[in-house]
Amino acid sequence: MQSVVADVGGTNTRMAYARGGVLVAGTVQWFRNDDYPTFADVLADFCQGASVDRLCVAIAGPVMPGHVRLTNRDWSFDAEQLGAVLGGATVRIINDLAAVGHALPYLAADAINPVVTGRAAPGGQALVVGMGTGFNVSLAHGSGVMLAEEGHTGLPIGVYRVLQAHLGDRAAPFETVEQLFAGAGLRALHRALGGAEMPSQQIVTGAPATMTVYVAALAALCRDMTFQFMPLGGIYFNGGLARAVVGLPDAGKALAAARVHDMFEGTLSDIPMWVVMDDAAALAGCAACLDQV
Template identity: 35%
Template sequence: MPAAAPLSLVADIGATNTRIALARGRSLLSGALRRYRNADHASLQDILRTFLEDTGARPAAACLALAGPVHDGVGHMTNIDWNIDLPTLKRATGVARAGLLNDLQAHGYALAALPGGALRQIRPGQPAAEGATRLVIGIGTGFNSATVYTGPGGRYATASETGHVSLPCFSAADLDMARQISGGTRHATVEDALSGPGLERLHGWLTTHAGTPHAASAPEIMAGATAGEPAARETLRLFVRILGTVAGDLALATLPFGGIYLAGAVGRAVAPHLAGYGFAEAFADKGRFADLMAAFPILVIEEDAAALTGCAAYLAETG
C-alpha cells in the first residue's frame, strides 16, 4: 500500500480574511479549514502560528496565495500592510519546503485539481488541444488575471497585476466615468471599475450623472438588478460591458483556447447575468478579429476554496 502524501499547509490571504487548510497531495483535508480576521492579528506569521496551535498540525510543506505581487520569493499584500518572504514562512510554520503565489496563480494551478461540479460552463467555444492555454480572471475586492501554460515541464501559471492596467475608454462619457471612479487621478485602472468597490463606484457615477446621486453596496446593487431596479440594472450593464471589453483584450493577449475562467465572489455573482447584459457583444467587438473571439470557452469557478486547492496542487507538482 503506497505511503500517504506528506501533510501540507495551504493558505489564501485576502485583504480582510485569511483562510488556512491542510492538504495531502492535491486534496484538502475535510474539516481542517480555518478562517481568521486579519484585523485581529498583528501579522501573517501570528495567524500561521495560531493555526498550528489550534490544529496541532506539523506540516512538511507550506504554500500561501496572497492578494498582491510576489517577486523573488517575497510577497507584498496590496490592500493591507503585510509582507512575507520564504525564509519567514518556513520559520513560522517549521516546514522544509515553501511556496508563495499570487492568488490568481493559485487559481490557475487549481484548474486541473478542482472537484467535480466546481466548474460551470457559460459558453462552449471551440474544441481545443489538450494542454491549450487557459486564462483565469479574478473579480472580488480587486481584479487580476493569470495565464496557465502547459509544456514538457508541466504547468505554469504566470503572475500579473492586470487590475492596475489602464481602463479602456471610448467616449466622452467613458472619460468622465473614469475620472470620477479614479478619484480624479489621471490613471483610472481596470480594478477601479471591475471589482466589488468598482461596482459601487460605477453606481455612484451613473446616479450622479442622472441627477439622482445614490450610494449602494455591491450586494444591494446586485439584488436591485435582479429585482429590476433601473439604476442597478444600468450599473450592472455598464460593469458587464467593461468586463467584456477587458476580457476580450486579455484573450487576444494570451489566446486561451483552453478556456477563460471567471473566479472570485464578484465573478461568480455576475456570471449568470453576462448573457443578458451584453458581455458577448463587448467581448467580440475586436474588429477583424471578432470571429476569433468565438473560439474561447468561458466558464466560472464555483468553488470558493479554489486558491487553497491551487496551493496544494502547486506543492504536489513541484515537490
C-alpha cells in the same frame, strides 16, 4: 509529511491541510483578516502548535524574491519568517490567481458553472480572471502558469468609451482596470451614475442600471484580454464579485456578443467562459504546487 496551504486575500484567509497534492477533506477553515495583526498570527492560530513540514501560501499581490506585500491589505512577510513560525518548514509563496490557474486541471465538474458556451481548444491556454477586493489575471498552460498584475494596467480605450457614453467627463477618474472592476470600482461607478453608497453585492442585486453599464464594460475588457492573452482554452472567472456579476441574467449574452468574430478566421469566436464556484480553488492549486516540488 504534514503540509499546510493558505489562500490570503484582502478580506479573508482560507487554510487547510494537504496530502498527496490534494486537500485533506474537512480541514478547510476561514479567518477574517481584520481579526489578526499579521498573517503569521493566522498561521499560528490554524496550526495550533502542530508539526508542519511544508507550507504553500497564495497571496493577493505580486510575489517578489524574498519578500511579499499584499496589494489590498497592509500585510507583508517572507518565506524565511513563516518557516520560522512553523519550526523550520519549507515555504513556497505564489500569487493567488496563479494558484487558481494551477487548480484548473483538478477542479470537479460541479466546481465550475458555464457562463458562455463554446469550444475549448485542446492544449489551449486558459485565462483566470479574478474579481473581488482587487482584480488580476493569470494565464495557465499545461502545468505552467504565467503571472500578471493586470489590475494596475491602464483602462483599455474600448472600456473607457463605454464609461464615457454614460458618464461623460466623470469617466476620467477610472484610470486603471482595478479602479473599475474591483469591488471598490463597482461602488465608485454606482456613485458616479448618481447612486447612493452601498455594498457591492447590494449594487449587483438592486441597481440594474449600474450593472448594465458594468457588464458592458466587462464585456469590452474581455474582448481586449482575448487579444492580449489568446485564451483558446477558455476564460475562468473567479472571486466573490465575479460570481455575482456573471451570474446576472444578461451577463452571458453581453460577454458572448463581445467575443471576437471578425478576425483570425473565427478562431477567437468560440472561446467558452466559466465561473469557478469552489471557494477552495486557490487552496487546491497550492496543494498541487506542493506536490510538484
